[in-house]
Amino acid sequence: MSDWVITADSLTKRYKMGTVVVNALNGVSLNIGAGEVVAIMGPSGSGKSTLMNIIGCLDRPSSGDYTLDGVLVSKLRDNEVAHIRNQKVGFVFQSFNLLPRASALENVELPMRYAGVTKNRTQRAKAALELVGLGERIKHRPNELSGGQQQRVAIARAMVNNPAIILADEPTGALDTRSGKEIMDLLLQTNAQCGTTLILVTHDPGVAARAQRTIRLRDGLLEEAQA
Amino acid sequence: MKLTHLIKEALKSLTANKLRSALTILGIVIGVAAVIAMVSLGRGVQDSINKQFSSMGSAQIMVFSNYAPGITDPKPLTLGDAEALKDIMLAPDVKDVAADLQGNGKVIFGSKAATVSVYGTTGNYAELNNYDFMEGGYFNEEQVSGQSAVAVLGPTLAKTLFDRKTGIVGETIRIEGQPYRVVGVLKERGASGVSFTSTDNAVLIPISVASQRIAVRQTRGQVDTMTVVVRSSSRVNQATDQVKEILRARHRTPIGIDDFMVFVAKDLLDSLNSLTTMVTLFLGAIAAISLLVGGIGIMNIMLVSVTERTREIGLRKALGARRRDILVQFLAEASLLSMVGGAIGIALGWGIGIAIMVISKNSGSAITPIVGLDAILMATLTSSAIGIFFGFYPANRAASLTPVEALRSE
Known part of the structure; x- marks a missing residue:
């Protein structure tokens, strides 16, 4: 047992699109170390999203084993996988995906609610918002915040349960260059401070350039792995 | 998830679509009000018959020549x-x-x-x-x-x-x-x-x-x-x-x-009572149909809501919501709709009863509708049951979505 936080062994994923079977992943094996910053790149249809979904425990591989933080996720039941997502994965989406009717604070509290945390829940959420520089705007709703600020709330929400990995899917895709840079700074800063593994799924070579290594996918296979 | 938070969240999402929620509630309101009004009216008629008989004396036998x-x-x-x-x-x-x-x-x-x-x-x-x-x-x-x-x-x-x-x-x-x-x-x-x-x-x-x-x-x-x-x-x-x-x-x-006939008031009273009971049940059953329609209204609107909020469901699942959490969330909304509708319906049904009492009094033969605790209890239970029953299918549909598909939807 090493300090790999992610171990993927010959992952495959097949979909049925109507009558056609699509092979999205054709045997992907990779390891990601704890605290690493990794970018996953690849053109549309390369299997990038599928791999991200499996890494984020949103989907299961058709075959192959996937281990996240010591847990063999591919063998778990649905509710157990939900628990893993809650505890070990923080998601940052391109379109922020905040609950529109809830305040920033309530949005950040949500993962803790699903975890059943009642003690210091509000304080922890407030602390997370302060960490991303939004301590003043905890009562604001998403539509009262700028794109960059919404993404900060999303990062606070991803961080709040102290996950093993943060999975950021095009985190700067919906932002202007300046906010995008700020968000990247923030993500790298949390990685540096908390040691949380950061996985960036992106088209943007500028984003990928800030990762320690880049994993490229093409046609459901790893193209190259740069150490 | 605590109950108070559950209700708060349900309220929040229902008030986000005020007109839609109000119209859905209206279906239940009309159903419950109709049931309450019909049953209380039937009871009132029965009661007034009984009163008239007791003034005549139900322990009377009339004898005529034949x-x-x-x-x-x-x-x-x-x-x-x-x-x-x-x-x-x-x-x-x-x-x-x-x-x-x-x-x-x-x-x-x-x-x-x-x-x-x-x-x-x-x-x-x-x-x-x-x-x-x-x-x-x-x-x-x-x-x-x-x-x-x-x-x-x-x-x-x-x-x-x-x-x-x-x-x-x-x-x-x-x-x-x-x-x-x-x-x-x-x-x-x-x-x-x-x-x-x-x-x-x-x-x-x-x-x-x-x-x-x-x-x-x-x-x-x-x-x-x-x-x-x-x-x-x-x-x-x-x-x-x-x-x-x-x-x-x-x-x-x-x-x-x-060469004589005996007429027993109590026999007539009994048959009148069974008649009014039957009429009350019949009217109540017709009213209950509108309650059923109201319930289908809830189901319909919850299905729309699930479709609209597929992405939200996906997000919640990504954040660690279990199947049960989603199920309970949507059931809470459906039951809240039906319970609020039930409460308003009881009040409205009662109001209709009082209106009929006033009208009947002015026209000479007073009927005092009787809204029994059992009728209220029945209406409350029925409307909550309707909320849960008709809310279950949409809620289950929401809970069964896979997170990937749910997140992918626009």
């Missing part, structure tokens, strides 16, 4: 029969017996005149029928046996003749030309009572006087109707048998071809 063809040598009912029914040995369940004769006559006071029913009765008639008096009282047995020319007026007749409410006792009126002293005026009973005699527009005189002047009959001491009061309403059947037996013996009729 001159049906095929009965040889029918004998009329007589005062002698009435006396015989009071025999404590042969009829232990009979408390008292009154008798009366019915006729018509022209009643005159001063320049005012009216042609009304004239009842000749025994002295205990008022007590047996629970009459109340505006003024004075009823004539007694001595006045009956002494053939006193005294009269008791119904309230409508009194108004026609005197145009005043008091000071009528002691006046002298003429019935078919002969003078009678007024000894009492009855209180109004209303025409809607289930009774064979309406005494509001009538005059009552001693039966001994009536048999000679107003309602002259062939047989001496003949009467038209006998009113038998039973000691206890639970002994009505036994008393009926005793009455029949005595009359058969006196009239020497074989069993099966009685």
Whole structure:
């Protein structure tokens, strides 16, 4: 047992699109170390999203084993996988995906609610918002915040349960260059401070350039792995 | 997830679409209100029937002559029969017996005149029928046996003749030309009572006087109707048998071809009660259909809501929501819709009941709708059950979405 936080062994994923079977992943094996910053790149249809979904425990591989933080996720039941997502994965989406009717604070509290945390829940959420520089705007709703600020709330929400990995899917895709840079700074800063593994799924070579290594996918296979 | 938070979240998402939620609730409101109004109204009608019977006395048996063809040598009912029914040995369940004769006559006071029913009765008639008096009282047995020319007026007749409410006792009126002293005026009973005699527009005189002047009959001491009061309403059947037996013996009729008829008020009351119960159930069932339609409305709107919020469901699942969390979230919304609708519906149904009461009172025959605790409980339980039942399918659909598909939807 090493300090790999992610171990993927010959992952495959097949979909049925109507009558056609699509092979999205054709045997992907990779390891990601704890605290690493990794970018996953690849053109549309390369299997990038599928791999991200499996890494984020949103989907299961058709075959192959996937281990996240010591847990063999591919063998778990649905509710157990939900628990893993809650505890070990923080998601940052391109379109922020905040609950529109809830305040920033309530949005950040949500993962803790699903975890059943009642003690210091509000304080922890407030602390997370302060960490991303939004301590003043905890009562604001998403539509009262700028794109960059919404993404900060999303990062606070991803961080709040102290996950093993943060999975950021095009985190700067919906932002202007300046906010995008700020968000990247923030993500790298949390990685540096908390040691949380950061996985960036992106088209943007500028984003990928800030990762320690880049994993490229093409046609459901790893193209190259740069150490 | 705590209950208060659950309700708060459900409220938040329901108030985000106020008009839609209000219209959905309206379906339940109408259903519940209809059920409550129908059931309470049915109960009210039943109650008012029971009240009218109890004023007439449900422990009463009426006896009439029966001159049906095929009965040889029918004998009329007589005062002698009435006396015989009071025999404590042969009829232990009979408390008292009154008798009366019915006729018509022209009643005159001063320049005012009216042609009304004239009842000749025994002295205990008022007590047996629970009459109340505006003024004075009823004539007694001595006045009956002494053939006193005294009269008791119904309230409508009194108004026609005197145009005043008091000071009528002691006046002298003429019935078919002969003078009678007024000894009492009855209180109004209303025409809607289930009774064979309406005494509001009538005059009552001693039966001994009536048999000679107003309602002259062939047989001496003949009467038209006998009113038998039973000691206890639970002994009505036994008393009926005793009455029949005595009359058969006196009239020497074989069993099966009685020359008299016995009418038991309680039988009518029972059949009326079962009728109103049936009508109430029927109306309630029709109203329940609208409740069902309301429930389908909830299901429909929840399905729309699930479709609209697929992405939100996906996000919640990504953040660690279990199947159960999503299920409970959507069920909470559906139940909240139906429970709010139920509460408003109960209030509205009650209001409809009160409105009907006011209208019925103004039109003369008051029906007081009875909203029982059981009806409220039923409505609450039913509407919550509807919320959960019709909310389950959409909620289950939401909970069963896979996070990937849910997140992918736009």
